[in-house]
Amino acid sequence: MKIILAGASSAVGKTTISTGIMKALSKYNVQPFKVGPDYIDPTYHTFATGNISRNLDSFFMDDKQIIATYNRAIKNSKAKYGIIEGVRGLYEGISSITDVGSTASIAKALNAPIILILDSRSLVKSAAAIVLGFKSLDSELNIEGVILNKVKGKKHYLKTKESVETLTNTKVIGGIPRDDKIAIEQRHLGLVPALEKEKIAKSIETWGEIVEEYIDLDSLIDIMKAFKTPKDTGKLWKVGNKKPVKIGLAKDEAFNFYYQDNIDALKENNAKIIQFSPLHDENLPDVDGLYIGGGYPEVFRKELEKNSSIRESILKFHNNGNYIYGECGGLIYLSKSIDESKMCDVIPFSSNMTSKVQGLSYIIGKSKRDNILAEKDEVFKGHEFHYTKLNDVSGRNFAFEIQRGRGIINGNDGLNYKNTLANYLHIHSCSCPNFAYNFTKSIAENVDFSN
Numbered sequence: 422m423k424i425i426l427a428g429a430s431s432a433v434g435k436t437t438i439s440t441g442i443m444k445a446l447s448k449y450n451v452q453p454f455k456v457g458p459d460y461i462d463p464t465y466h467t468f469a470t471g472n473i474s475r476n477l478d479s480f481f482m483d484d485k486q487i488i489a490t491y492n493r494a495i496k497n498s499k500a501k502y503g504i505i506e507g508v509r510g511l512y513e514g515i516s517s518i519t520d521v522g523s524t525a526s527i528a529k530a531l532n533a534p535i536i537l538i539l540d541s542r543s544l545v546k547s548a549a550a551i552v553l554g555f556k557s558l559d560s561e562l563n564i565e566g567v568i569l570n571k572v573k574g575k576k577h578y579l580k581t582k583e584s585v586e587t588l589t590n591t592k593v594i595g596g597i598p599r600d601d602k603i604a605i606e607q608r609h610l611g612l613v614p615a616l617e618k619e620k621i622a623k624s625i626e627t628w629g630e631i632v633e634e635y636i637d638l639d640s641l642i643d644i645m646k647a648f649k650t651p652k653d654t655g656k657l658w659k660v661g662n663k664k665p666v667k668i669g670l671a672k673d674e675a676f677n678f679y680y681q682d683n684i685d686a687l688k689e690n691n692a693k694i695i696q697f698s699p700l701h702d703e704n705l706p707d708v709d710g711l712y713i714g715g716g717y718p719e720v721f722r723k724e725l726e727k728n729s730s731i732r733e734s735i736l737k738f739h740n741n742g743n744y745i746y747g748e749c750g751g752l753i754y755l756s757k758s759i760d761e762s763k764m765c766d767v768i769p770f771s772s773n774m775t776s777k778v779q780g781l782s783y784i785i786g787k788s789k790r791d792n793i794l795a796e797k798d799e800v801f802k803g804h805e806f807h808y809t810k811l812n813d814v815s816g817r818n819f820a821f822e823i824q825r826g827r828g829i830i831n832g833n834d835g836l837n838y839k840n841t842l843a844n845y846l847h848i849h850s851c852s853c854p855n856f857a858y859n860f861t862k863s864i865a866e867n868v869d870f871s872n
Contacts, residue, residue, distance in 0.1 A: 485655030784826030
């Protein structure tokens with residue numbers, strides 16, 4: 422049983438309401454999901470349910486992979502309910518007329534019912550017009566209910582509910598009042614990750630209580646029961662490395678942007694994942710390779726600079742020809758410095774924060790040569806989102822040609838030094854199915870990708 426919680430637009434309260442519903446139903450065992458390339462919202466879901474939230478994205482995945490990813494997560498967590506938080510507005514994707522990258526595309530692939538969340542400030546009859554528009558635009562979608570957010574009071578809620586239900590034949594299953602307690606702290610890449618904030622756990626408890634008070638959860642469950650999920654038919658990624666390897670995963674307040682499916686793909690290729698903290702640990706664990714994902718090294722640059730012991734340990738690891746893969750924040754941490762704070766100096770260029778976003782896009786990349794991410798001429802997909810840039814990299818030998826997106830500079834990405842590869846792009850194993858196999862097999866067979 423599943424439900425998609427979609428917004429009429431961004432900033433309608435999807436994350437707080439979705440997380441609150443997940444928390445309220447967590448006693449039944451909920452498997453959470455997030456539509457789109459988002460690392461932060463899933464941390465709230467995971468806090469609320471105790472199950473790791475997974476991403477579903479029709480740019481990265483075909484329909485079979487979407488179904489397989491959903492069914493696999495439900496099976497592994499033994500969850501009773503699958504709750505999927507949408508991205509932006511229901512129909513928003515990479516195109517103004519197609520479904521790719523949208524919440525609507527996930528609903529179609531999974532045959533999932535939709536609850537539409539509206540910001541109902543100053544709306545009564547107009548709320549019905551909005552719901553009618555969303556329902557009539559695509560008859561393949563099943564918009565089965567509405568949640569009114571930010572209602573002024575009981576009178577406002579009842580009038581708007583009457584309008585929507587009478588004029589659109591769509592059940593209103595709840596109305597959330599305007600309340601400052603239903604808010605999340607923001608940062609330049611979006612919400613502050615739940616991993617950083619102990620108080621987030623208390624907030625999620627509050628959101629769950631608010632949902633239980635103002636949303637008809639029995640009606641929500643009844644809607645879920647009416648729709649069956651297609652059977653699992655998709656291949657997610659390549660599996661083939663037989664030799665055990667140990668991969669160190671940077672995980673702390675500064676580095677926590679990972680697709681769980683990437684980690685699972687590595688495990689299925691015989692990798693043992695060993696977490697370490699660039700902020701708090703003095704030395705690396707005993708590993709054969711490193712995976713340093715995205716996050717906020719720019720926010721924690723002083724603390725990262727102060728921990729010189731592990732920075733020197735990473736540089737030594739690199740100089741010994743060991744394997745390192747860095748994404749976005751990982752690229753910056755592996756650079757020479759950020760805003761004059763010393764980093765690892767594995768990638769010999771300085772970096773700095775900028776006032777405007779440097780990359781915000783789905784990307785399509787093509788590998789110029791064999792590397793630990795992809796094989797020569799392999800085309801893959803990912804996304805980028807960063808407020809930093811590398812300096813003095815013009816004319817360098819890059820590993821990837823970026824066919825859609827920006828990359829490090831001028832449509833190029835991927836700096837390869839010895840057996841280290843670092844890039845701004847974030848990949849998902851469904852869109853780069855050789856990643857985990859290539860990385861683990863390269864380590865196991867000691868393949869040399871040095872320039």
